[in-house]
Amino acid sequence: MQSPELSQDYFELFGLNPVFDIDPTSLHAAQQRLQANHHPDRYVGSSEQDKRLSVQIASRVNQAYETLRDPVKRSRYLLEINGATLPDDSATTADTEFLMEQIELREAVEACRQGEDALARSEAIETRLKQRATELAQEFVERFDGGRFDEAIEASRKMQFVQRIQQQLDELQFELEDF
């Protein structure tokens, strides 16, 4: 069953303004507030219909939370609810300079597997990646606020590139620390 509540967008659901810069504390608080009322644990003694609905609502709240909490997913979602057509995951960027930088970063991450000071080198890459992520987020906001959706999509795409390298780096750091 599709109810009006379930068709609200994620920002509305949490009572937040539909913008990129959201306060993570408010987001978390809103998620917990909704779960406190709608989690299936609150409906154990209820009718089967109510049980099903509570699972639906709680699922929707969790999915909304996952989406808004992650900057890349949030940027894509913002574009989506504003009617922009997003290219699928395999799309790439035409910015060759950016691509070269990504290749270089990826290689630097891989190179950390060999040689001395692996952890220290990986931390230096991490600082760079964090800085890059912040710059790209700013770029996204400027373009999105200016209604230049095509350019905002490009920024969102680049954010995703940086996030993937960050994940690769996380995995590597985990392996380095493990004994």
Place this chain on the structure above:
Amino acid sequence: MALLQISEPGESSAPHQRRLAAGIDLGTTNSLVASVRSGEAICLPDERGRSLLPSVVHYDGNQVLVGHEARSLQAVDPLNTIASVKRLMGRGQEDVKRLANVVPHEFVATEASTVPRIRTAGGDFSAVEISGEILKILAQRAAHSLGGDLEGVVITVPAYFDDAQRQATRDAARFAGLNLFRLLNEPTAAAVAYGLDQDADGLIAVYDLGGGTFDISILRLNKGVFEVLATGGDSSLGGDDMDHALGEWIIEQAGFSDIDAVLARKILIAARNAKEQLSNGDSALISIDHAQPWQAEIGRAQFSDLIEPLVRKTLSACRRALRDAGIDKQEIAEVVMVGGSTRVPLVQTMVGDFFGRKPMCELDPDQVVALGAAIQADILAGNKPDSDMLLLDVLPLSLGIETMGGLCEKIIERNTAIPVARAQEFTTFKDGQTAMSIHVVQGERELVSDCRSLARFDLRGFPPMVAGAARIRVTYQVDADGLMSVTAEETTSGVAADIVVKPSYGLTDTEIETMLRASMEHAREDIEARMLKEQQVEARRVLEAVDAALLQDGEALLNESELTAIQLKRSELEKGLESASADELKQLIKSVEQVSETYVARRMNASVKQALAGKQIDEVDV
């Protein structure tokens, strides 16, 4: 009630009547049942004052023995005595073959079922039935001790249990005739038992090393909400492995060869005794009574050397869980120890060193999980309507589907908060195609063959269309117990698919039905009586919910014809309450549900707004 009375969660129709509920820790080695009495959770002992029930079941052809009596028969009749059955839950034929050197039993495979059964003098039994026998005994103990039948139970499972293992546990509860409120993750239960929500908000780690499983969970506590951030572990690593490591050492030292089932059992029992002695003493004497008798002493340091690799493996899982949660180990405010195997001194030392703080072990590590489950069961039964406690859990292992070339495409990532749903759209690739098949797997690896197969879903009954025209929306739903289900719909026509589920390692609904019938003496009457009773309870719930809702805002949210339509169906249901059969009642309930769908949707919309608005007022107050 419920969505219809959102501001009063857990309220029951008779608020002052206490509902009997229990928490059950269905453990690898031992099981327990606990309940809240006079506001305090306690483990319920048997008539001889023992809380622990050994998770051992003996079938001799005439009767089923569970617990201490069964355990005493382990050495003399190993083939008909089943221990550590938890390790077999949700496992298939291939898995049990790998256990062949650990478990002495003969497994029987049948064409009709994917579930292996153990051959005993009393017949062939699946892990679900064997676990069900343990549950029955615990439920009887609770009913006797509390003075009435249980309204429902919470059963704990390792956080790292996959879907098949959870389904099997749920099926065992069904087999035992229990109303399962919730499957609760053991580490979360332990955190609840420690009452950590009372004193502090912060991050805690729960390290749970049981007989056969290891779990690590990272939780954030905030005003009564236990939010699991990440969980990890190994569903086949535990104290039993320490026994086996020591057992191998014994075999090597004693030079045993030709080890039969009886000797193997003796060695393991001797190893376990020595392990337990070494938790308090510096050395232990091992003696094996056999055709070739053998005796030796082992020191704590030597034992520590044998098990150190096992403990190290657990710390690696801790590190991964911390990483998944995105926090440093320095941020952890408390470390809670759970499970009998955390009594081993080396475990306490290594875990303490790893987190840089002394772990909490004030509560009996054997009891702590059952106590937490009892507290949750009490709340879910509706006995504490004022409680703010809420447990928010996560999916322990990623869910994916098989795609071209045997690759796994992740649908829901591990450590996603549950319940959760994801939808995916497919299209047809042949003209007139009316069916498709989806293979769902669980695990983190790229290749389907490296993941755990959960089930194959055959979706049928789509309207035939030209290739590529159909839009098939498949929804994967994980509920609050961590159990997955699949629904599918062709969206251009709105036709829902018929779904046939073929579980890879589980019992089908028909098998469970057969099992239930076989287990009851007056099978048909009993089952029908039970089903009628269930529908009557459900019908009363529906009537109560509808009445309460209509009273509150029926006139505000409904026009006259909508109101009349609901009232009509409502009175039809009321009339059928005493006279209708189970099937008829089911239909009547369905009609009420259908006629009130729009109304419920309007109320949901209002309630979500109210939930947020209500809080904003609170914040102003603070």
